[in-house]
């Protein structure tokens with residue numbers, strides 16, 4: 001199964017991707033996580049991406065497309081879930097080229113109001129050691145500032161401040177919202193009200209993906225019996 005999660009920064013893409021990956025055995029490909037990993041390792045890509053990320057802008061398409069083509073090339077048969085990519089129509093067109101004959105099965109579009117986005121992002125705390133994500137109000141760790149999964153010290157991402165968030169939201173509407181329209185014309189988009197709590201959102205996602213899997217299995221059986 002090949003899935004794309006779209007939504008503004010803070011919509012809950014990373015949070016729900018982790019659960020999707022556990023349930024369906026897919027590979028999670030987060031462009032933001034791969035960029036942060038490159039920065040932590042001080043690679044050339046990490047150094048080039050730094051100023052764009054810190055100001056809340058988008059890293060140039062050519063760098064992102066090369067990075068994601070490599071990552072997609074390493075995924076196994078079971079498929080993947082893309083989180084944070086594609087973020088421009090140019091990236092979406094390049095993704096079609098990367099996939100060639102393989103197709104995206106579904107695009108889950110997480111819809112969230114702007115005030116909620118700002119609250120979610122400024123309250124987000126992340127574990128730099130294992131990548132787990134929490135929220136100071138809605139998804140608290142058991143012990144303040146400590147990761148439940150690995151005991152690491154939770155941090156606020158440098159781009160999760162109110163000023164930078166505003167810039168990121170502007171880029172979302174200008175450059176990423178048209179990506180939703182691109183996939184809408186291909187009839188791949190399933191809209192989800194992601195203002196709801198995380199349990200409600202993941203239930204909607206599982207219901208949709210379970211149905212999709214069932215349909216795909218049926219199709220395989222039909223093709224065999226033809």
Ligand code: ADP
Pocket residue numbers: 007008009010011012013014015016120121123124125133134135136138139194195196197198199201
């Ligand atoms: P994205 O990957 O889209 O930027 P995240 O998954 O990191 O967003 O979520 C942003 C913040 O909001 C995190 O702190 C997360 O714990 C919290 N969060 C995610 N989904 C929900 C939800 N449905 N309700 C409340 N808080 C949520």
Ligand code: AMP
Pocket residue numbers: 009031032033035052053054056057058059060064083084085086087088091159168
């Ligand atoms: P994220 O973790 O998805 O919130 O991404 C963090 C930052 O990484 C973004 O604000 C961008 O600067 C950069 N980034 C991540 N994915 C992309 C992408 N597909 N295209 C351009 N920039 C990206």
